[in-house]
Amino acid sequence: xxxxxxxxxxxxxxxxxxNNLLKTLKELIDWTIKKDEEIQKxxxxxxxxxxxxxxxxxxxxxxxxxISVNDTSLNIQ
Numbered sequence: 488x489x490x491x492x493x494x495x496x497x498x499x500x501x502x503x504x505x506n507n508l509l510k511t512l513k514e515l516i517d518w519t520i521k522k523d524e525e526i527q528k529x530x531x532x533x534x535x536x537x538x539x540x541x542x543x544x545x546x547x548x549x550x551x552x553x554i555s556v557n558d559t560s561l562n563i564q
Contacts, residue, residue, distance in 0.1 A: 518556055
């Protein structure tokens with residue numbers, strides 16, 4: 488009987504971990520879709536110097552966000 492309780496506990500723990508992983512993956516997918524839409528709105532590249540500078544700044548912010556999101560997603564337990 489105790490082995491059944493142990494298996495049940497393990498299954499519940501694993502199910503919780505999988506649910507956390509699925510939630511994180513959904514958040515990553517949603518974030519990626521949002522960023523893709525932002526990039527598409529910024530097309531085409533350039534024109535004048537101020538437009539190129541603004542797009543370069545947006546790009547740098549996006550890279551920093553991506554690094555932050557990546558670091559956060561790697562901390563999944």
